[in-house]
Amino acid sequence: MNRTKSKYIKHRIEEERQRLGLLAKQYGLQDMRVLKQSMELDRLINQYNEVKYEYMRRKEPIA
16 A cells, blocks of 8 residues: 555545534534535545555465
8 A cells, every 4th residue: 555645545534524523513414514524534435445455456466
Protein backbone atom coordinates (compact mmCIF):
# COMPACT_ATOMS: atom_id res chain seq x y z
CA MET A 1 0.00 0.00 0.00
CA ASN A 2 1.30 3.39 -0.87
CA ARG A 3 1.95 4.69 2.64
CA THR A 4 1.67 8.34 1.68
CA LYS A 5 -1.64 7.85 -0.10
CA SER A 6 -3.12 5.70 2.66
CA LYS A 7 -2.03 8.16 5.36
CA TYR A 8 -3.56 11.03 3.41
CA ILE A 9 -6.85 9.17 2.95
CA LYS A 10 -6.94 8.19 6.64
CA HIS A 11 -6.41 11.83 7.59
CA ARG A 12 -9.21 12.93 5.27
CA ILE A 13 -11.51 10.24 6.68
CA GLU A 14 -10.96 11.56 10.19
CA GLU A 15 -11.58 15.16 9.11
CA GLU A 16 -14.77 14.23 7.28
CA ARG A 17 -15.97 12.07 10.19
CA GLN A 18 -15.59 15.01 12.56
CA ARG A 19 -17.42 17.27 10.12
CA LEU A 20 -20.23 14.70 9.87
CA GLY A 21 -20.61 14.71 13.65
CA LEU A 22 -20.81 18.49 13.76
CA LEU A 23 -23.36 18.64 10.95
CA ALA A 24 -25.48 15.94 12.62
CA LYS A 25 -25.51 17.89 15.90
CA GLN A 26 -26.33 21.14 14.15
CA TYR A 27 -28.98 19.97 11.68
CA GLY A 28 -30.11 16.51 12.80
CA LEU A 29 -29.63 13.17 11.11
CA GLN A 30 -32.36 13.65 8.49
CA ASP A 31 -30.87 16.81 6.96
CA MET A 32 -29.64 16.63 3.36
CA ARG A 33 -26.27 18.17 4.33
CA VAL A 34 -25.71 15.35 6.80
CA LEU A 35 -26.65 12.76 4.17
CA LYS A 36 -24.26 14.30 1.63
CA GLN A 37 -21.46 14.38 4.19
CA SER A 38 -22.12 10.75 5.06
CA MET A 39 -21.86 9.87 1.38
CA GLU A 40 -18.53 11.71 1.13
CA LEU A 41 -17.23 9.80 4.13
CA ASP A 42 -18.35 6.51 2.54
CA ARG A 43 -16.57 7.47 -0.68
CA LEU A 44 -13.31 8.07 1.18
CA ILE A 45 -13.61 4.80 3.11
CA ASN A 46 -14.19 2.94 -0.15
CA GLN A 47 -11.18 4.67 -1.68
CA TYR A 48 -9.03 3.64 1.29
CA ASN A 49 -10.25 0.05 1.00
CA GLU A 50 -9.41 0.00 -2.72
CA VAL A 51 -5.86 1.15 -2.00
CA LYS A 52 -5.53 -1.45 0.76
CA TYR A 53 -6.98 -4.23 -1.41
CA GLU A 54 -4.61 -3.41 -4.27
CA TYR A 55 -1.67 -3.71 -1.89
CA MET A 56 -2.91 -7.04 -0.56
CA ARG A 57 -3.46 -8.38 -4.06
CA ARG A 58 0.12 -7.57 -5.05
CA LYS A 59 1.45 -9.47 -2.02
CA GLU A 60 -0.18 -12.77 -3.03
CA PRO A 61 2.28 -15.42 -4.24
CA ILE A 62 2.39 -15.91 -7.99
CA ALA A 63 2.85 -19.70 -8.01
